[in-house]
Amino acid sequence: MNVAFVAHDRKKEELVNFTIAYEKLFQGHHLYATGTTGKKIMEATSLSIFCFMSGPLGGDQQLGAMIAQNELDLLIFFRDPLVAQPHEPDINALLRICDVYGIPVATNMATAELLVRALQRGDFNWREIVHNNRPIKLHNRKTKPADGSAAPNAGVNMQ
Numbered sequence: 126m127n128v129a130f131v132a133h134d135r136k137k138e139e140l141v142n143f144t145i146a147y148e149k150l151f152q153g154h155h156l157y158a159t160g161t162t163g164k165k166i167m168e169a170t171s172l173s174i175f176c177f178m179s180g181p182l183g184g185d186q187q188l189g190a191m192i193a194q195n196e197l198d199l200l201i202f203f204r205d206p207l208v209a210q211p212h213e214p215d216i217n218a219l220l221r222i223c224d225v226y227g228i229p230v231a232t233n234m235a236t237a238e239l240l241v242r243a244l245q246r247g248d249f250n251w252r253e254i255v256h257n258n259r260p261i262k263l264h265n266r267k268t269k270p271a272d273g274s275a276a277p278n279a280g281v282n283m284q
């Protein structure tokens with residue numbers, strides 16, 4: 126499955142600890158994240174994550190684009206409900222597009238636990254039908270184009 130991680134600054138440690146706890150499970154999936162979140166998870170675990178831009182620089186929108194193309198199966202987004210974010214419209218858009226496409230999304234640890242256990246049990250296998258009907262598999266995405274030129278939006282982009 127394609128799983129994405131996002132956490133606001135005061136929630137990053139919580140998400141990193143969560144990924145450490147479920148590292149073995151996540152190793153079997155294709156992982157994506159906004160820039161700083163992905164970098165911190167990779168520093169703390171052996172997980173390999175495709176990192177988009179940092180959230181305030183467009184990372185939430187890039188994940189939204191994945192969802193619009195039905196390329197994401199699960200979003201784990203530890204939001205900080207107590208701090209206003211400069212890119213609030215992007216955050217709302219990301220959560221909205223999850224609802225548009227019926228993508229499971231966890232915005233806190235308790236829900237993330239439930240969804241990850243469902244992932245472990247195979248409850249997400251119906252998503253394979255969606256992928257099998259699609260010509261493009263996102264996890265074939267390369268960090269650099271085949272011609273060797275620089276990819277405009279690949280790799281970790283820090284603020």
Ligand SMILES: O=C(CO)COP(=O)(O)O
Pocket residue numbers: 131132133134158159160161162163178179180181184185210216
């Ligand atoms: O701001 C974010 C999500 O809205 C997260 O972005 P970073 O992972 O780059 O900190």
